Amino acid sequence: MDRIVINGQKKLSGVVHINGAKNAAVAIIPAAIAANGVCVIENLPKIEDVSILADALRSIGMVCEFQDSDSHILRIDSTNLTKYEMTYDLARNMRASYYLLGALLGRFKKAVVPLPGGCNFGARPIDQHIKGFEALGAHIRQEHGMLIAEADRLTGSNIYLDMASVGATINIMIAAVFAEGTTVIENSAKEPHVVDTANFLNMLGANIKGAGTDTIRIQGIHSLHGCEYQIIPDQIEAGTYMIASAITGGDVTIQNIIPKHMDSLSAKLIEMNCIIEEGDDYIKVIGDRPLHGVNIKTMVYPGFPTDLQPQMTALLCCAKGTSVITETVFDNRFQYMTELKRLGCDVTVEGRVAVIEGESCLTGAEVRATDLRAGAALVIAGLAARGTTTISNVKYIDRGYENIESKLKDLGADVSRITVPDDVRG
Ligand code: EPU
Numbered sequence: 001m002d003r004i005v006i007n008g009q010k011k012l013s014g015v016v017h018i019n020g021a022k023n024a025a026v027a028i029i030p031a032a033i034a035a036n037g038v039c040v041i042e043n044l045p046k047i048e049d050v051s052i053l054a055d056a057l058r059s060i061g062m063v064c065e066f067q068d069s070d071s072h073i074l075r076i077d078s079t080n081l082t083k084y085e086m087t088y089d090l091a092r093n094m095r096a097s098y099y100l101l102g103a104l105l106g107r108f109k110k111a112v113v114p115l116p117g118g119c120n121f122g123a124r125p126i127d128q129h130i131k132g133f134e135a136l137g138a139h140i141r142q143e144h145g146m147l148i149a150e151a152d153r154l155t156g157s158n159i160y161l162d163m164a165s166v167g168a169t170i171n172i173m174i175a176a177v178f179a180e181g182t183t184v185i186e187n188s189a190k191e192p193h194v195v196d197t198a199n200f201l202n203m204l205g206a207n208i209k210g211a212g213t214d215t216i217r218i219q220g221i222h223s224l225h226g227c228e229y230q231i232i233p234d235q236i237e238a239g240t241y242m243i244a245s246a247i248t249g250g251d252v253t254i255q256n257i258i259p260k261h262m263d264s265l266s267a268k269l270i271e272m273n274c275i276i277e278e279g280d281d282y283i284k285v286i287g288d289r290p291l292h293g294v295n296i297k298t299m300v301y302p303g304f305p306t307d308l309q310p311q312m313t314a315l316l317c318c319a320k321g322t323s324v325i326t327e328t329v330f331d332n333r334f335q336y337m338t339e340l341k342r343l344g345c346d347v348t349v350e351g352r353v354a355v356i357e358g359e360s361c362l363t364g365a366e367v368r369a370t371d372l373r374a375g376a377a378l379v380i381a382g383l384a385a386r387g388t389t390t391i392s393n394v395k396y397i398d399r400g401y402e403n404i405e406s407k408l409k410d411l412g413a414d415v416s417r418i419t420v421p422d423d424v425r426g
Helices: 022-034 048-059 095-108 127-135 166-176 192-203 235-247 259-271 306-318 337-342 372-384 404-410
Strands: 002-007 013-017 038-042 063-066 074-077 110-114 139-143 146-150 158-160 182-186 207-209 215-219 227-230 251-255 275-278 282-286 322-326 346-350 353-357 366-368 388-392 414-419
Touching: 002 372, 013 404, 022 038, 022 048, 022 074, 022 095, 022 166, 022 192, 022 235, 048 063, 048 074, 048 095, 095 110, 095 127, 095 146, 095 166, 127 139, 127 158, 127 166, 166 182, 166 192, 166 215, 192 207, 192 227, 235 251, 235 259, 235 282, 235 306, 235 372, 259 275, 259 282, 259 306, 306 322, 306 337, 306 346, 306 353, 306 372, 337 346, 337 366, 337 372, 372 388, 372 404, 404 414
Parallel strands: 013 251, 038 227, 158 182, 366 388
Antiparallel strands: 002 388, 002 414, 038 074, 063 074, 110 146, 139 146, 182 215, 207 215, 251 282, 275 282, 322 353, 346 353
């Protein structure tokens, strides 16, 4: 079991290269099931979730090979795919296993996949995905931890989502590619990875219009071919390094990004008194001036992303004054506060609202990542803390960040990874 050890209070400086987007990758890899041909997917992040998905696709007979030593390019051949049933163990631990349902249902009109797992921050229902599949003509049932979807045929339909769910929008879009006629998804999510998945499907020959707005129209087609596709940069990885620069009073250029995707974070960092310089594919964050607290409300895109809320909490703990964070996307995404408090953060949580008293003097401690972004928040707090912070449960961080400790080391952080023998696991 690995741990990340940080000796804090080192200013970060230099350039960090951002990898491909995790949440686009975990949608686009399953979406390749829909292609009757070879897909070469480039700019994949080398993270746990991608390798789990590649294993899941191999288990149903797809040819899935990484083309480079760093596992950033995946060649997927689904030409001879005949199986529509996933094994329980392979896909159950990740949230994105739900995309296998949409992809297999679209291609075979039948799918058997495990109920989704993933980071635990309260109930994460998939009723909107199921409502969408049923509207297309599928019957869905649950048996022994597996979801079974079946349809004689899929027919285009008008689907209004009760909330702008990223997962439901993408999943319905993938399945509807093969539905006869037109499917309209109203109140659809607009996140960059929704658009990226639609662009990928269109490159395969699909006819999807409106991705990135709240109405997506899909004209059904009969078959898709292969393609080469490059995944967009990871908005959340980029944001995590922007916040890391700010908390250390650093001067870091975050490169290979789409600055527009960072607007909500850049605006808040500017409001806090950071200097932000923006180019075509980079943002530089200079945090050497005194920072003030701000109020944040997480929202669907283009609002402030819930996936940067924990990292931002760590930063606000070090800023001057009181800040209020309101979480509107998930009902229970403040579970990590107990760990952050161990480092000295002064936070009070009441339901979906966290009140942060700033200028906390953070001190290193032993802490535990409770989920992916909570783990990233602990890394950020550890970078600012006096003394040594040791983070366990690093497997969560590895689900979403490629080479986090070597990237931070290159920026000047004193960070290392240690492997703890089984008998001293905490
Ligand atoms: N919701 C429902 N019913 C549904 C679907 C969603 O009630 O059928 C609720 C959820 O419980 C939640 C809200 O709607 O309260 C939004 O959920 P959404 O479906 O948008 O989230 P998701 O698809 O489960 C994806 C990302 C998350 C990210 C959210 C919000 C993937 C694999 N996961 O989750 O990413 O937080 O969108 O942007 O794309 C992460 O990367 O750390 C992460 C958790």
